[in-house]
Ligand SMILES: Nc1ncnc2c1ncn2[C@@H]1O[C@H](COP(=O)(O)OP(=O)(O)OP(=O)(O)O)[C@@H](O)[C@H]1O
């Protein structure tokens with residue numbers, strides 16, 4: 001994306017409910033409005049960056065933007081997997097994300113097992129890319145000033 005880092009926020013909505021169960025990675029889904037507001041020339045694929053829920057702590061994240069070719073979705077989605085274990089679900093809360101970099105295009109997995117493996121690889125890549133935490137501090141500041 002030409003527009004990186006890209007900041008956006010929105011309410012976490014329910015998707016198809018298959019992110020965590022099938023691929024082992026829960027993804028907080030943004031509503032259509034947030035997806036429609038992405039720059040028109042955004043490349044679909046998997047990105048990494050920082051995220052916070054409400055005014056909570058900032059965590060590393062990976063975000064998938066696109067049509068999930070494995071599931072043949074007809075509507076573009078934007079789903080964030082936060083690299084943190086939460087005590088409970090946070091549907092309805094405001095998710096803040098700062099997308100920092102691009103990792104890979106979306107793939108059409110041969111199987112769910114392959115999908116799970118690929119996601120473990122991409123999560124590791126994201127952690128390697130996210131060593132600098134300057135943007136994390138920026139997101140924390142921006143999220144708290146917006147909810148004040
Ligand atoms: N580490 C995490 N990252 C993202 N979401 C999490 C995390 N831990 C718990 N959740 C919760 O899990 C929900 C996402 O679960 P999941 O992706 O399985 O379902 P869904 O978003 O409703 O549907 P879909 O499978 O279409 O994405 C989030 O909305 C959030 O409330």
Ligand SMILES: Cc1cc2nc3c(=O)[nH]c(=O)nc-3n(C[C@H](O)[C@H](O)[C@H](O)CO)c2cc1C
Pocket residue numbers: 015016018019020023025027046062063064067068069070071079080081105106107108109119122123
């Ligand atoms: C890190 C990450 C990588 C993903 N990679 C793909 C992919 O390559 N192909 C795909 O169809 N879906 C991919 N997805 C989306 C996945 O299919 C989606 O989260 C589930 O279908 C739940 O909606 C990815 C999601 C995440 C969080």
Ligand SMILES: [Mg+2]
Pocket residue numbers: 015017019026027028029079
């Ligand atoms: Mg999801």
